[in-house]
Amino acid sequence: MERRPTVLELVDFLRTLTKWTNFAQNLPGIExxxxxxxxxxNKDDIDEQKRVLFNKWLAIYHRATFRDVISALEKSQNGDLAESISEKLKREGEGASRGMTVSASNVSKLNETIKGVLDSKFAVLKSATKNSIKSIVPELFSSGIISEEVREKADFSMIVGDFKSNLDLKKNKREVEVLCCKFLNGLACQGGPTRAAADSLCGEWKKSIKEKHDIDFNLDQYF
Structure with missing residues (x-):
């Protein structure tokens, strides 16, 4: 529960939250x-109100964690939802433990395959994101994938560069899977061509990793 959530995770996990203002009042940094x-x-559009809230919170409160989300839910009388999210995060942690069974050397080889597939689809992805890149970068930034500099420049080559740098820092298979899901969710957040390109990349990653390493690559957090 100590990791930072993304906007898309909050949208997904808090889909059933209707009385969001009480919840928001208990988020650190939100006034x-x-x-x-x-x-x-954003009158009369609760879903958009919540999305704007999540973006605002992650932008102004850089220490945001899922623990803050759970606490705000409990304080706003949403205990059942808090418990449900806690269970999801617990299962995610168990998945991370299982992912550690892949050796460090194999993780390095896994990363090379991921980079190779990404390079092969670079032109398609760059073209697909051309008209929506300024909408994509906030999600990638809130996920911790890109730096402040890359967010400001909104350059796809730099986005891919930051993703690869993050990939090299991952120590086990589950960490790699979670990072790839965040990258895919960031690309897909605007729908349309970028969603189709992200879907294609997701499928190719799974296929190539299975063929080259005989590993089932779990991208269950790609929405």
């Missing part, structure tokens, strides 16, 4: 004027 502005600018 009443933030809530008032969100409600005023």
């Amino acid at each position: 009443e004027h933030h809530i008032d502005k969100i409600k005023a600018e």
Whole structure:
């Protein structure tokens, strides 16, 4: 529960949350004027209000973790939802433990395959994201995949470079899987061509890793 959530994870996990203002009041960093502005600018659209809230919170509170989310839910009388999310995160942690059975040398080989597939699809991905890249970079930044500099420049080559650098820091298979899911979710967040390109990349990663390493690559967090 100590890891930082992404906007898409919050949208997915908190889909059933309707009375979001009480929840928001208990998020560290969120103040009443933030809530008032969100409600005023997104009238009658609860889903969009929540998405704007999540973006705002992650942008202004850099120490945000899932523990903050659980705490805010409990304080706002949403204990059942808090428990449900805790269980999901627990299962994710168990998956990470299983992922550690892949040796460090095999993780390195796995990463090379991931990079190779990404390079082979670079032109297609760059073209697909051309018209929506400025909408994609906030999600990738909130996921910790790209730096502040890359967010400001919104350059796809630099985005891929930061992703690869993050990939090299991962120590086990599950960490690699989670990072790849965050990257795919960031690309797919605007739908349309970028979603189709992300779907294709996801499928090719799974196929290539199975063929080259006889490993089932679990991208269950790609929504």
